[in-house]
Amino acid sequence: MSQWIYFFDLCGTAVFALSGALAAGKHRMDPFGVIVLASVTAIGGGSIRDVLLGTTPVFWITNHTYLIVILATVIACLILVRKPHKLPSITLPVADALGLALFTIIGAQKALLLGHSGMIAVVMGLITGVGGGIIRDVLCRQVPMVLRTEIYATASIVGGICYTLCLASGVNSMTSMFLAMFSTLIIRLSAIRWHLSLPAFDLKTKRH
Amino acid sequence: MSQWIYFFDLCGTAVFALSGALAAGKHRMDPFGVIVLASVTAIGGGSIRDVLLGTTPVFWITNHTYLIVILATVIACLILVRKPHKLPSITLPVADALGLALFTIIGAQKALLLGHSGMIAVVMGLITGVGGGIIRDVLCRQVPMVLRTEIYATASIVGGICYTLCLASGVNSMTSMFLAMFSTLIIRLSAIRWHLSLPAFDLKTKRH
Amino acid sequence: MSQWIYFFDLCGTAVFALSGALAAGKHRMDPFGVIVLASVTAIGGGSIRDVLLGTTPVFWITNHTYLIVILATVIACLILVRKPHKLPSITLPVADALGLALFTIIGAQKALLLGHSGMIAVVMGLITGVGGGIIRDVLCRQVPMVLRTEIYATASIVGGICYTLCLASGVNSMTSMFLAMFSTLIIRLSAIRWHLSLPAFDLKTKRH
Incomplete structure (x- = not known):
């Protein structure tokens, strides 16, 4: 079980590192700047x-694997992603959505393992x-x-609540994880695809 | 005594959550985005x-009350603040000033309780x-x-010095707290009202 | 030996505080705002x-010297730097480069003393x-x-690798420190002087 969590954690790290590296590429940063932004996004x-x-x-201080995953992702990205116009504009948001789903579960999991409440x-x-995405x-x-x-924090909060509720209802750990990840991902991707959004809280002064 | 401090802490939390929620409203965020910004401002x-x-x-991890106060404030804000043009433009700065005064004392108090010096x-x-306001x-x-x-950090520093000096001079805890809060509040509100400012340190190259 | 490290740490603190204060001066901040920005840059x-x-x-909580060095630097800066047009435009980048070199060694040193690996x-x-510079x-x-x-993170990473490799190869602590600081400084200053940069990772869509 815990091996799956670890595997997801490394996937999320790679995916967010990629999203950081792609953002860096849009700002024409040098290779080491790319590493910094990818790292901050992935482990922030x-x-x-x-x-x-x-x-x-x-x-990531006690386990070097995370930094190595980031380095490998950045190097792969620097070598492989060389034709920007062939990169669909949807790549960054989708990578980001996947990372959001994975990391939401990892974070909720860790808090529960430490004995904190469902709310925490x-x-x-x-x-x-x-x-990480905010820092990026x-x-x-x-x-x-x-x-x-566009629904973003919402997707993570729904995923977290789904995960906590599933576990509390006795659903097994693996199923809870997949259900929660799936709900976050489906909400976020739908929001991207159809430009869904919750009604905004709008205090902008309107002129009549 | 410590109950008063706790009460002030929760007041400051509500007030800063409100300031975060109002800022979110100016950026047309969705309800969960409002919760995130209000939380970051209140407990950052x-x-x-x-x-x-x-x-x-x-x-706020060991005591859920803070998160509940934030949630309640945000929900109240989403329901009640619906007529932006009726909201005076001074609301956000004043809420912010009150939070500044309350939290300055709470922070200084906590450092002293842990045995740190007046400077810390x-x-x-x-x-x-x-x-919290900086992150917001x-x-x-x-x-x-x-x-x-406009005098801002200054108001907090003066409040903190006032509090520490009062305690050091043997003034009782409650009086010290009120004096310090009052001094922060009066300085910050005066600065807002009359656009007071200390002479700026100005290195901008001037054209002659 | 450790006295030298401490001395360099204080130098780096002063230099970064100066760079923060100069940045504050460009934004016309008041004296206490200058202190805040200088502190954040120096100890962030x-x-x-x-x-x-x-x-x-x-x-800096357990040793007040850092805060006192920052305060002294800011006060000196407020008093002495009064003729902005006489301040060469290179001052801030050079102060920043010196701080970068000093703090890179201090940080690497601390991690090694705690028993962490060369990578960490x-x-x-x-x-x-x-x-600190990023926060500023x-x-x-x-x-x-x-x-x-312009090469920046690169200079720090090269300095850090140089320091770790020197120590691992049995070079004595002091020489390692100077070699590493010198390499960081020379790389960063060259980059400033000749506008050197590594080839950028560029994903900006080009129009053909």
Whole structure:
């Protein structure tokens, strides 16, 4: 079981590293800048989670595999992604959605294993899922995805609640994980595909 | 006594959550985005303080009341604040000033309780007071209030020094708290009202 | 030996505080805002390092000297730097490069002393070196230097690798330090002087 979680964690790391590297490519950064942005995106959310929970040194210090996965992803990306016009514009959002789904579960899982409540698990899932992307967007001076009206934080929160509820209802760990990941992914991808959004809270002064 | 501090802490949380929610409303975010921004504003400063002091898991993980206060504030805000043109433009700065005053004391208090010096207490008051607002402003891509010339960090630092000096001079805890909060609030509100500012440190090249 | 490291640490602190204060001056901040930005720049990277490594309370809480050095630097800067047009435009980048070199070594050193691997030492050197500057640039709403194509993260990573390799090859501690600092400094200053950059990873869609 825990091997699957570890495998998902590494997948999420690779996927977010890719999303960071692609964002770096849009800003014409040099290879080491690409590594920095890819790393921050991939391990930023989990680092914030570990630091808030007090489980330091954070996960990637005690296990080098994460940094190696990031390095490999960046190198592969630098070598393979050379024809930008062949890269569909949807690549970054989809990679990001997959990472969001994977990391939400990882974060919620970790909080529950430490004995925290379902509420904290949902919050930690959210932090793990959106933290890295927020740092990436802030560094690239973009409005963080989480601030835009397209359903983003919502997808992570729904995934986290789904995971916690499934576990609480006695659904087995693996099924809970897949259900939660699937719900986050389907919500986020639908939002991207059909430009869905919840009704916005709008305080902008309107002129009549 | 400590009940008063706890009560102030929750007030500050609600007030900063409101300021975060109002900022979110200006950016037309969806309800879950509003929750994220309100939370970050309300517990961001205190989280940074706890993480730097090493008192992890941070306060809102071990006590759910803070998250519940934020949720309640956001829901109330989403339901009640529906007529933006009836909301005076001064609401956000004033809510922010009140939060600044409350959180400065809470932060200084916590550092002193942990046995740190008055200097660290002032710094922790400042971090608790301005941290959440800085994160809110960075995420909304605004110049952080603390960077603008209107007296902001100054108000928190004066409040923190006032609190530490009062306690050191034997003034009782409650009076010290009120004096410090009052001084922060009066300085910040005066600065807002009359656009006061300290002389700026200005290195912008002037054209002659 | 460890006295030299401490001395370099304080030098780096002063130099980064100066770079933060100069950035604040470009944004016309008030004196306390200058202190905040100078502090964040000077101790931001080291604080992130300590928090990730779990060595909390962070270094400047247990040793007041850092805050005093920052205060002294800011006061000196406010008094002395009064003629902006006499300040060469190269001052900020050069101060920043010196801080980068000093802090890279300090960070790598700390990780090694805690028993972490060379890889983590390089990463911690990088975080200590670029962390404060990134926060400064984000707060000032500038594209972080580390994101620009001019060699920046690269200089720190090369310095960190050089330091770790020297120590591993049995070079004595002091020589390793100087070699590593010199390599970082020479790379970064050359990059500034001749506008060197590594080939950028460029995904910007080109029009044909």
